[in-house]
Amino acid sequence: MVFTLNYKAVKYEGDPSKRLLDVLRDDYGLMEQKEGCGEGECGACAVLINGRSVNSCITAIGSLAGKEVVTLEGYRSTKQYKALEEAFAKSGAVQCGFCIPGMIMAAESLLSSNPNPSEADIREGISGNLCRCTGYNMIVEGVQMAAKEGKGLW
Amino acid sequence: MVTSYNPVSLEEALRCKAEHPEAVLYAGGTDLMVAKKELTSLIFINQVKELQVVKETDEAIEIGAAITYRDLLSDPAVPELLKQAIREIAAPSIRNTGTMGGNICNASPAGDTLPVLYLLDAVLVLATFEEGRVERREAAIDEFIRGIRKTTLQQTEILEKIIIKKAAFSKDIRFGFKKVGARKAQAISKLLFCAALSQKDGIVTDFKVAYGSVGVTVVRRKDIEKKYTHLSLAAFKASIEEILNDYDAILKPIDDQRSTAVYRKKVCLNLLKDFLMTSYSRVVITGGTLVDGTGDKAYKADVLIEEDKIKAIAGPGSFAGEEFQDAEVFDATGLMVSPGFIDTHSHSDLKVLIEPEVLPKLWQGITTEVLGQDGISMAPLPIDYISDWKKNLAGLDGESSQFCWKYETTANYLAMIEEAAPALNESYLVPHGNIRMEAMGLEDREPTKEELHEMCKVTRREMEAGCLGLSSGLIYLPCAYAKTEELIELCKVVAEYDGVFVVHQRSEADTILTSMKEILEIGRKSGVKIHFSHFKVCGKNNWKYLPKMFQLLDDAKAEGIKVSLDQYPYVAGSTMLGVILPPWAHDGGTDKLMERLKDSSAREQMKKDIEQGIPGWDNFIEFAGVDQIFITSVNSAKNQEVVGLSLSELGERKKKEALEAAFDLLLEEENAVGMVDFYGLEEHIAQIMKREEMNVCTDGLLSGKPHPRVFGSFPRVLGKFVREEKILEAEAAVAKMTGKAAAAMGIKQRGLLKEGYYADLVLWDADRIIDKGTFKEPAQRPEGIYHVIVNGIPVIKNGEYTGERNGKVIRRR
Structure with missing residues (x-):
């Protein structure tokens, strides 16, 4: 089965029911995506599939034939990532960091379809991503700031 | 594999x-x-x-x-x-x-x-x-x-x-939908309700109800639906109780980890009831004289309300045909019909969460309140400050442990009001003191550049949450610590949203002219709309300033500053007893104040300052006197006996100097003492009332022994100042209670009787309307107010509360 991983075509021949999360970590050494709950509740494992955030812990690799998967490792090379990184740093959005790869994916997924989100849109956009440190306000602020400072990127 | x-x-x-x-x-x-x-x-x-x-x-x-x-x-x-x-x-x-x-x-x-x-x-x-x-x-x-x-x-x-x-x-169908879950996202529902209702020519063509999570499969009972379809809308509306009984009989939810059977059933039926009551609800008001809130001459007409809006206004008898037979009819013969009154200065902020009926307001025909006044209110409230802030607020808004105080932001606070389901509409001003507390704590100093920036940011966040504007109370702490410049910066943010700056100014006595100039300067420099709260001048030495105060208003308007003001029609005010102390006594918050009240040298200094005055500080003892300040509320059970006493009577009771006794009381009650003070003359009230910028308010503090204005401000204007003393025409007075108030606060689609506007109405008798409360017995229902409608639903009928709570939270749009 062929799909795109971080902008490169790859061939996968293992178990099609294997979770994308495990494939990324075991087969490709991509560790940014974390397993939090393992059942789609926490968003720590989120990646982008065709530009939209998806929980990799409840996605079977076999469903991804021909799809474009981007993990944080790949996304890091983009200008959009830089804007988010800077805004997250400035707003103090990162504490322990466990949820952040998923948060970044959720933010990208939101901003790509809604470049000028309201605070409510942002809260909705990250509503599937749990953070146990920040209380969310700084993360919301980070996304807001990225949208503002990175105007035109999305 | x-x-x-x-x-x-x-x-x-x-x-x-x-x-x-x-x-x-x-x-x-x-x-x-x-x-x-x-x-x-x-x-x-x-x-x-x-x-x-x-x-x-x-x-x-x-x-x-x-x-x-x-x-x-x-x-x-x-x-x-x-x-x-x-x-x-x-x-x-x-x-x-x-x-x-x-x-x-x-x-x-x-x-x-x-x-x-x-x-x-x-x-x-x-x-x-x-x-x-x-x-x-x-x-x-x-x-x-x-x-x-x-x-x-x-x-x-x-x-x-x-x-x-x-x-x-199809577009003609009314749908109801509600998922009830433990949180907003990622929740498996406790129950899910949806329903449909449609009518054609007064006959119910569709009636459907479906519930999720209350049975092994979705519960939909076509047999019950069929029983009520094809009824006339009037017969259908008359069957609501029966419909609810039918669903009560067949719904059999279970207890599980997400909810209980009892809760599920109750909420299922409440949601259905609400849907049935509000869908296609029609009210006809016939035979009345409309005073429509614009100030225009009253005229005879009938009003048709559909659901939550005024559908039509037309000549008498226009809505009497058979096609209106489902409507609930109010015979307004001999009555005035006006927009529901708007209270632009209200203190129901805390009470609305625990007593969402807010009956003292409903009884006098108020259908919309503006909360968040005087720069100190419920939100925003950082978690670290909860206990200190509760004490600071108690005198104005009361105390409660019946809800969770960890809501932090205005958005969350407004959501709590929505959850509480108030009987009337509520709107909110972001209070300056709360903003200051969140950005820099409660200290007596100017903000740093960063802190001022943070205050602007908080203001912006709360304006985004739907506040109508900003409030301040420059005699209350921490607001009083602010210099004009700070307020100008915050008001610039508010002006961007076309919001209003509602302010209890720094002085309502000796230095009122300087104080007004400060506020007008804020309007000039920031472009914000200015609204003076409870406009008045206190103390007989200061009454002479009234013409100059009016001149300042005229000049400001000529210059292009937008100015409005509100007033409660009484010669006595009500606030927290703590205001009799010099401002420094409050530095650092309530705990610090308690320390000072325990310290005899600090008490001496307070007394000295009260006796000699401090320039720029409104000294209540000086302008009202210990004979004319009465205790209206205390928190503790043991001090209830002093409620109703003047400070001099309190001194006699305690066998102490009046001020010493007052200090003791503040100490024992941790500052949570309410008071009224007599400050002015009836003729000044009338002069202010006639001002074009003026609208009516209650400034109603709901706890303890309240000021009679809580129960009577609006009927008092219509009874005493319109009917008895002929200070104003009824049309002008009503405009000052409705249209002008809405315009001053930027409240849209309310305040006028106009097609397409929200159906907030009050029906009253011009010959009988009057307030009844006195300072001794303030909690008296006014007379002459018969029916009150909030968002299309009658909440007062024949002077009695119907039990409906149909208010909305009004957010700036």
Whole structure:
């Protein structure tokens, strides 16, 4: 089965029911995506599939034939990532960091379809991503700031 | 290893399923992958193109079973009701892959789209590959789902699409929808309610109700629906109790980890009742004289209200025909009909959460309040400051431990008001003191540049949450620490939103002219609309300033500064007893104040300052005197006996100097003492009332022994100042209670009797209306107010509260 991983075509021949999360970590050494709950509740494992955030812990690799998967490792090379990184740093959005790869994916997924989100849109956009440190306000602020400072990127 | 197939066409998928009936279908995977079943083979149908389309025909829409929720949400053909349900599902990452076909075939009792599909009589198309071709059968959704995770799906079948007839979601139908879950996202529902009602020519054409999560499958009872369909709307409306009884009898929810049977049933019935009461509700007000809030001459006309809006205003008898027989009729013969009164200065901020009826306001015809006054109120409230702030607020708003104080922001506080379901509309000003506290604490100093920046940021956040503007109370702490410059910066933010700056100015006595100039300067420099709270001048030495005060208002307006003001029509004011102390006594918050009240040298200094005065400080003892300040509320049980006493009487009772006794009381009550003070003359009230910028307010503090204005401000203006003393015409007075108030606060679509406006109305008798409360017995209902309607629902009928709570939280738009 062929799909795109971080902008490169790859061939996968293992178990099609294997979770994308495990494939990324075991087969490709991509560790940014974390397993939090393992059942789609926490968003720590989120990646982008065709530009939209998806929980990799409840996605079977076999469903991804021909799809474009981007993990944080790949996304890091983009200008959009830089804007988010800077805004997250400035707003103090990162504490322990466990949820952040998923948060970044959720933010990208939101901003790509809604470049000028309201605070409510942002809260909705990250509503599937749990953070146990920040209380969310700084993360919301980070996304807001990225949208503002990175105007035109999305 | 698991075998898998990746068909891209329906036929391919069906052939595959026919050959491998044991293979499990994978659409979005969001349930399947959580179930962690032992799988031997999988058919991925997420890329089958026929399952990915929404098709619109003349009569119906057909939704492919494997379209993601995300794509359904952006498809204009998908009914809004279905989208409402979809938006409630999990969170974006789940909606990016989850599908409605999955939701249906899983047949969970809590499936979020299922009640809507039942309600819309969705039909499923199930396809198989048999004898060399694709065969299809149709099944209604309630025939297809047979129990918990049980359906009639055959092993070789695939759910192809869901058909919903357009007639089922036509524009004429009123829909109700509510998912009740433990949190906003990622929640499996405790219960889900949806309903539909439609009528044609006064006859009910559709009545449907569906509930999720309260039975093994969706509960929809066509037998009950049938019983009430085809009734006249009037007969239907008269049957609401009976309908509720019918559903009460058949709903049999269970206790489980998410909720209880009792809660589920109660909420199911309440949601249904609310839907039935508000859908197609019509009220006709006939025979009355309309005083419409514009200030224009009163005229005779009838009013038709449909649901929450004024549908039409027309000549007497216009809404008497048979087609209006379902309407509830109010005979307003001999009565005035005016917009519901708007109280631009209210202190129900805390009480509305625990006593959401706010009856003292409703009884006097108030249908909208503006909360968040005087720069100190409920939100924003950083968690670290809760205990200190509760004490600071107690004198104005009261105390309570009946709700959780950890709401932090205005957005959350307003949501709590919504949860409490008030009987009248509530709106909010972001209080300057709360902003200051969040940005820099409670200290007596100027903010640093960063802190000022932070204050502006907080102001912006709270304006975004829907505040009408900013309030300050420059005699209260920490507001009083602020210099003019700070307020100008905050008001610049408020002006960007065309909000209003509502202010209890620094002085209402000796230095009132300087104080007014400061506020007008803020308007000049920031461009904000200025609204003076409870405009007055206190103390007989200062009454001479009144003409100059008016001159300042005139000059400001001539210059282009937007100015308005409100007033309560009494010669005594009410506030917290703590204001008699010099400002420094409050530095650092209530705990510090308590320390000072325990310290005899600090007490001496307080007394000295009170006796000699401090320039720029409103010394209540000086202008009202210990004989004219009365205690109206205390927190503790043991001091209740002093409520009602003047400070001099308190001194006699305690056998101490009046001030010493007052200090002791403040100490024992941790500053939570309310008071009234007599400050002025009736003729000044009348002069201010006649000002064009003036509108009426209550400034109503609801706790303890209240000021009579809480119960009587509005009827007092109409009874005493209009009827008895003829200070104003009724039309002008009503405009000052409605249209002008709405304009000053930027409240849209309220305050006038106008087609398309929200139906907030009050019906009153011009010959009888009067306030009844006195300073000794303030809690008296006014007379002459018969009916009050809030958002189309009568809440006071014949002077009695109906038990309905139909208020809304009004957010700036």
